[in-house]
Amino acid sequence: MSTIETHTTRVTVTVNGREVSEEVEPRTLLVHFLREQARLTGTHVGCDTSNCGACTVLIDGEAAKSCTVLAVQANGHKVTTVEGVGNGSGGFSPVQEGFRQEHGLQCGYCTPGMIMACTALLTENPKPNEHEIREALEGNLCRCTGYETIVRAVQWAATNGGAGEWA
Amino acid sequence: MGMIPARFDYRQAGSVAEALQLLVSCDDAKLLAGGHSLVPLMKMRLVSPATLIDISGIAELQGVADTGSVLRVGALTRHRVVERSQVVAQHVPLLAHVAGLVGDPQVRNRGTIGGSLVHGDPAADLPSVALATGATMIVTGPAGERRITAADFFVDFLETAVGPDEILTAIEFPKRTGAGFGYEKFVRRSMDYAIVGVAVQAGEQPGIALVNMGSVPRRAEAASQALASGAAVDAVAALAADGTNPPEDLNANADYRRHLASVLTKRALLAAGYR
């Protein structure tokens, strides 16, 4: 096992509008690239079977579970994390503000992934009904809220600016 | 346990020809498309290929083409693209509908139709669509192109007719424009694989296919024939589980699965417009 050669490969990803370029092992997961190479620790890991969605980011604007994507697969693409969706001057995106206003989070661990999934939802469907919101979040587990306040958070965002803009 | 794949060598293929060449030249290689079937297995180290050949950049394998009598869907077309495609919704609406029910939104954004089919998972949704609609798989290998009917494509548990030196490049779906369809997916939790699923394609050559009713994705042959011969909905539904050997797991024993197959077949038939 110690004899296996390590080939690294250069991965260049535009993360929240800024280019991050690192030599990594091909097996590096995007979530670890973001947390350890880009040092953006807002994206969390909550499971190892692609169920929990805590690692959700946007790849070229679409929600993806960054624990199920190799960093090399994001090479040359745009990735947006929870650190990238605010208004850039310390203000919150409508989705972030919705989570705050409607108590859509408690421990906060699933929250970045939830915010990214909700951002993707509102980008595609600016006025989702409750059923659509719940279905759109089926890939994100929260253990604290029971989800109703998250639904309200999305509704708050939908009536207060929608998905917002990001890098 | 659980999070980090074993080491592998990473190669990118820019064309089908290059991918085929790499498949031959690399030992123990696997193709990487969306990675949503493969990466989870690699993280658990249930699969540890020495080389991953990334084919996701091959443009010729992307997208949906209307060739007249059939829709040709490139193997790398993502579920989300299939789900949203107007052409698919018009001509193979069952496919568009079911593509929108695979996994969860994040999975649909990354997972590909070819990756899902070639994984050969009997619990996956899309094989049932291929089987119910009578799709044809286009497989390319060193000797050129092969066409494999959906019925012949799924060989065993997680095993398809695609050879180790071949690539599934496209799937041809016969047009079912205007025909009814139904898909019933029974789950305990929304994001999960179907405990049992049933796809019904109405029209001239109707078909019924089952999800998670055996080790291989399969058509409900007796029920499909009964449907073609004009049998009543209840009679067709009663035949749904004929000849199946359903798995037993925490969610369902074999009896329950057979029962669900009937119930869901009836519901899918009703959704497809049968009365």
Place this chain on the structure above:
Amino acid sequence: MSLIGAKVLRKEDPNLITGQGLYVDDLQPAGCAFMATVRSTQPHARIVAVDTSAARSIDGVLAAWTATDIANLPARPSSLPGMDMPLITGDVARFVGDIVAVVVAADRSTAADAAEAVIVDYEPLPAVASLGQALATDAPMIHPVLQGNTVFFQDYTEDLSAEFAAAPRTASLSLVNNRCAPVPIEPNVVLADWGPAGLTVWAAFQAPHHLRNTIAAFFGISQDTTRVIAPDVGGGFGAKINFASEIFLAAALSRALSRPVKYTQTRSECMVAMFHGRAQEHKVDVAFDDSGKILALKVQVTQDQGAYPDATGMGLPVLTTAMSAGCYKIPKVAVSWRNVVTNTTPVAAYRGAGRPEASYMIERVIDLVADETGVDPIEVRKTNFIPADGFPYQTHSPLAVYDSGNFAGALDELLRHVDYPALKAEQAARMADPTEKLLGIGFSSWLEIAGFGPPGSLEAFGHLASWESAQVRVQPDGSAIIYTGASPHGQGTVTTFAQIAADQLGIDFDRISVRHGDTAVIPQGIGTMGSRAVAVGGEGVKTASTRVFERAKKIAAHLLEATEDDIVVENEEFHVRGTPSKSVPWSQVAWKSFQPLELPAGMEPGSLDATVFQQVPNFSFPSGAYCCVVEIDRETGEVEIRNMYLVDDCGTVINPMLVEGQVHGGVAQGIAQALYEHMQYDESGVPRTATLMDYLVPAAPDLPGYVSGRTVTLNPSNTLGAKGVGESGSVGAPPAVINAVVDALSHLGVKHIDMPATPQKIWSILRGSK
């Protein structure tokens, strides 16, 4: 204006919604190494050999330890004598998940490679996977110190045979309270850094001081050089009070390697390593009359402790049996319990810890009595309630003297939200139409023992004490910092405690910070568990704030040349009552509180700083009434919750938004237990639900919306009147759901269905009825 009861947005949120929270895995200090574990794949096996040579030969591997490498360390704290849980087991593996080796490497991936390269040679032993197997004659034994697999047995506390013989009616019920995995979305994570100046441990933990005290004793080091930090913690639900072996291993490895060592549990590990909850079986006998009046109750609880009995886990049936009568006045109650070991993951606290099991049992009993007598379940409840004027109420248990509540009031409030007659009519109509889904209506009137607690209550579980610390310190600019020992993990303590302090101090909420979770900043504390943060810790904040305010008033009076009793505070200004112009701002008082020349005679500088160790005389007793309406698909057996009505009485509400959040979350976990979650083992002891693919934590589409109501009876054991609310939902929801499911099927003769009420179980019943 008082902030108590105000919907105030959380101070915690700006960090957490922007990705600026700090969880343990976010820390990556220079030189940080990564630990990974090798766990038993066998339920019960002799360990013949552990070969780490291949692992050690991998580049970047720094250590590979087996049991022999930790021979000088004690077993996991909170073990029972003779049944110790080794940090790394050397001779025998006793459950799937038992640690047999640990490896450390310079990076995460290499650590995973090294763990995979460790080769363990097992010689399987016969295992006991269930209570039934463990208690069978000639069952394989797990701990030689025991006779059989029973760790402790308490026979019935009273002989009720005369009461049962004389009763007009009796009935019995056997219940399984399904084993659940806590599944905080952040698993166990630890970062240990043992340097020349001492040991610092960052841990995802609910009680950092408890860990500090324990880890210092474990290594025989001094508490003054031992620092534990629980930064942002991604949920706990009781499971992060347990002393995970990995915490101690990471510290030992950091000492050995002279570099920080981090361990981040994977989810699949967490499913088998993080202690489980519930896992009880009940045998219940009830005696009653034709009116549904309960005359006597016998409860026998068998608690599955898993492979190694944990001191906290051993207490679960004590709590269950103490609360067995629920909110009912039952003349005679006899309880019995047995703690049993099996070759499964150890069992300890999980949200509610022993009390959801009790409410589930007694609320099922109430519906059974209703079913047997034909009296409506609402009436049976009302017939048996402890009346609103019946407090204090000494229960059958010396542990529990209920001090407040209005159970009939909560049920009446619930029935204002639920149109019960209309639902009954709909139920009958649907039953008559075979094309319609069946409808079920289930109630639970529940109470719980919370607010841990009175002196002795937590000591019994190995804690230093049962008070909670609170320090209130006014800064020279008139802002204030609260230091609490009640380290939170999602409760919103930073917000609620600032609300409490703002009211007492007259300082603006926005200028009050709450610090927690670092034993170097907060010297003493107990922790957040047992719905105690507000009822004990919040009361402490109030007490300390009041003391500081009294001193501030003295200073203000001195500065205003007025008498202290005439000083009031408004908008951060002290002034003389009735003379607003004669005023001094809080900031001035604060500034001068540090200047000896400005202080009244006898007052020390820096006196606007008070620390209390808040005690409370009793537990608290949150209560409520829930109603669940389910629809059941007659063909598939699928249960769907159509409505969930929730009336909670948690006493004084500090922040209604946060109370609602706690209730929703607890109810969600309660519904999950009732319909989805079940940690299962096969007959040989291999877990069958060891990933989140198989263990069904519900997602948003799987859970209903909630209708909430409220009643308020004050907690007489603190001046806030608050009772705590963290566990309420998980106590009240499961019986409401299962009562509804049974109600939907009762026309088929169904008396009970064990949780989780899966579609297959219900289909089997429906099929059998045809």
